[in-house]
Amino acid sequence: MEKTRLIDVHCHLSDPSFEEDRDLVVKRATDIGVVAIVSNSENLKDAVEVIRLSEKYKGIVFAAIGVHPTNLLTCNESFEKIREFIVSNSKKIVAIGEVGLDYFYGKEDKEREVMKLFLKGFAKLSKELDLPIIVHSRSAGKYAIEIMKEMEVKKVILHAFDGKASFATQAMKYGYFFSIPPSIVRSQQKRKLVKAVKLENLLLESDAPVLSPDPKTRNEPKNVIISAQEISKIKEVSLEEVAEKTTQNASRLFNFDLEW
Numbered sequence: 252m253e254k255t256r257l258i259d260v261h262c263h264l265s266d267p268s269f270e271e272d273r274d275l276v277v278k279r280a281t282d283i284g285v286v287a288i289v290s291n292s293e294n295l296k297d298a299v300e301v302i303r304l305s306e307k308y309k310g311i312v313f314a315a316i317g318v319h320p321t322n323l324l325t326c327n328e329s330f331e332k333i334r335e336f337i338v339s340n341s342k343k344i345v346a347i348g349e350v351g352l353d354y355f356y357g358k359e360d361k362e363r364e365v366m367k368l369f370l371k372g373f374a375k376l377s378k379e380l381d382l383p384i385i386v387h388s389r390s391a392g393k394y395a396i397e398i399m400k401e402m403e404v405k406k407v408i409l410h411a412f413d414g415k416a417s418f419a420t421q422a423m424k425y426g427y428f429f430s431i432p433p434s435i436v437r438s439q440q441k442r443k444l445v446k447a448v449k450l451e452n453l454l455l456e457s458d459a460p461v462l463s464p465d466p467k468t469r470n471e472p473k474n475v476i477i478s479a480q481e482i483s484k485i486k487e488v489s490l491e492e493v494a495e496k497t498t499q500n501a502s503r504l505f506n507f508d509l510e511w
């Protein structure tokens with residue numbers, strides 16, 4: 252029988268917690284059928300490392316470059332500098348990410364304004380470069396969707412979406428995608444989300460090293476199979492169908508030229 256093929260659209264392989272055994276982590280993922288891992292950066296220094304890893308694990312690890320909203324407030328990087336970095340590396344990356352809004356971390360209006368301004372800039376860049384945008388929207392799902400709509404972005408991934416299923420249903424109409432982390436096994440909200448969103452709009456992610464099925468352990472890209480199993484149960488379709496569909500969705504979105 253053919254092996255199930257899976258794609259992890261969002262993780263952080265550059266995280267120091269993978270320093271000791273990164274080769275094994277990648278191998279464990281490919282061993283269970285993961286054919287592509289999109290590693291996301293949290294800041295510009297991290298972006299250099301993410302690109303290096305995408306070159307080291309060529310054909311398996313792909314780079315997404317962005318600055319995480321919680322870093323924007325402290326890094327003092329101008330949007331222009333980040334933009335230039337992304338543009339000059341645009342041939343080496345498959346997406347802009349991780350970017351977005353974090354209203355749990357940024358509670359002040361002033362902080363939220365900064366995040367929104369940057370997200371609009373990243374949205375514009377996503378269109379200019381024709382690259383998908385991977386959006387973090389902690390406690391800000393509704394606002395992130397509004398910005399994507401207002402900016403008329405076409406290729407949108409809402410990762411680990413924590414908003415209401417009704418916002419997700421709306422976003423689905425705009426053609427946006429939702430990537431589901433393994434922490435779904437301990438999240439009623441994520442289960443509701445999967446119920447509300449069609450398989451055509453779902454993707455798998457690990458968000459490793461965080462969002463593990465067990466919050467006390469380090470997460471790994473191989474755990475996207477746990478997301479797939481849970482989706483298969485909720486949607487009452489086979490694991491193979493979930494794998495095939497989410498892999499197809501991701502391949503189209505990222506323009507992966509994977510051999511099937």
Ligand SMILES: [Zn+2]
Binds near residue numbers: 261
């Ligand atoms: Zn992340």
